[in-house]
Amino acid sequence: MTNAVVIKDLEWKYEHTTQFALRGINLEIPENTFLGIVGANEQGKTTLINSICGLIPHSFNGVYRGSVEIYGSPVLKMSGLEIATQVGLVFADPEAQFTAMTVEEELVFGLENTGYDLGKIKERLDWAVGVTMIGDLLDKSPYDISGGQKQRMAIACVLAMNPPIIIMDEPTSMIDPLGKQFIFDILRKLKDAGDRTIIVVEHNIEQLAPLADQLLLMQDGQIARMAPPAHFFDDLPNIVGSGVYPPEVTSFAYWLKQSGYVPPEQVLPNRFDEGVTLMQDALRNARDNR
Ligand SMILES: Nc1ncnc2c1ncn2[C@@H]1O[C@H](COP(=O)(O)OP(=O)(O)OP(=O)(O)O)[C@@H](O)[C@H]1O
Ligand SMILES: [Mg+2]
Secondary structure: OOEEEEEEEEEEEEOOOOOOOEEEEEEEEEOOOEEEEEOOOOOOHHHHHHHHOOHHHHOOOEEEEEEEEEOOEEHHHOOHHHHHHHEEEEOOOHHHHOOOOOHHHHHHHHHHOOOOOHHHHHHHHHHHHHHHOOHHHOOOOOOOOOHHHHHHHHHHHHHHOOOOEEEEEOOOOOOOHHHHHHHHHHHHHHHHHOOOEEEEEOOOHHHHOOOOOEEEEEEOOEEEEEEOHHHHOOOHHHHHHOOOOOOHHHHHHHHHHHOOOOOOOOOOOOOHHHHHHHHHHHHHHHHHOO
């Protein structure tokens, strides 16, 4: 399997600080997989993704050791433009990225510099607009739409460039509940398409876990744990101790398992429907054993 990202022995310290913000990071992200990054505040989640997209060390000063490679090329040696064709980044605050008068102009803006012909640009735009459901916003000013719509537009801008790797840093943290659901719906479509690598920092584990192939816990600048969602919470008290709360259905199943109502080999669910099946099995077993 090809790796989209390979990180070897990465260490990073921001200038004027005493502690390393990243320590001993080794990570491989296979292409076309979905990595969910979780962790309490100030643990290095943003620093990690800024290293993957090359903002560290290109736009920050500090001490950099080790290497980050995107499809085999070290980000240290890639230009900003080279990195931008490989990695698209969506921030928590979509407004930071606007420059145009209408949503449509904003979408076209990035594509105009790519040198693609008009047919190709239109094809890309139609796809990005469709996935993000912003067809009715194209004539509007980016400043006159809701926070959730702004975020969908920011995602459409990134998708229009069609990078093989898409990174989002807490994309739902600044928007209302309905807007959040739209973002998770977009992530679901991208995941199901299966043709790009997606890396998302997100506090809503309830929604993140069912999407992710792997969950990664950042703690004190290090990767404290990385596992598929079905096993990420096996040592639940430890994860909770690090400030990360599992989906409710996972907690419930964990305590059923601890109490002996479900067998020790039971894989912990993270989706509600899986939890219902587990509960039905537990009830059946209890009845049969009476
Ligand atoms: N530009 C910077 N200059 C100096 N120190 C920084 C800078 N950005 C982050 N840090 C420090 O690096 C550490 C990791 O911060 P980072 O923003 O990566 O954490 P995070 O897990 O993304 O937190 P949050 O959940 O609050 O977004 C923290 O101690 C933070 O104070
Ligand atoms: Mg952060």
